[in-house]
Amino acid sequence: LAARAAACLRAYQNVEVINGDGCRDIGEPADVIIVHAGFSHPHPLWLASLNPRGRLLVPLTQRDREGAALKITRKGKGFEAEAVQQIRIFP
Secondary structure, three states: OHHHHHHHHHHOOOOOOOOOOOOOOOOOOOEEOOOOEEOOOOOOOHHHHHEEEEEEEEEEEEOOOOEEEEEEEEEEOOEEEEEEEEEEEOO
């Protein structure tokens, strides 16, 4: 998935696709973080790694794998969250 994304985005010099464990290391602060797995809450590392006005898109799910995709934006010293769409995660 990361190789395909990198190939599709190669023309954009301001985009870098990183394949790794995003719960262990984000690298540099980011403008956008997109999570592709269901979680019960946003990982503290993701929130800490957002630049000012940076956005995190994360699917938040419950045990039944249903939930919502949330867009979380860093606003000053806090965050603003917005439900984008209802989702269901399949293993």
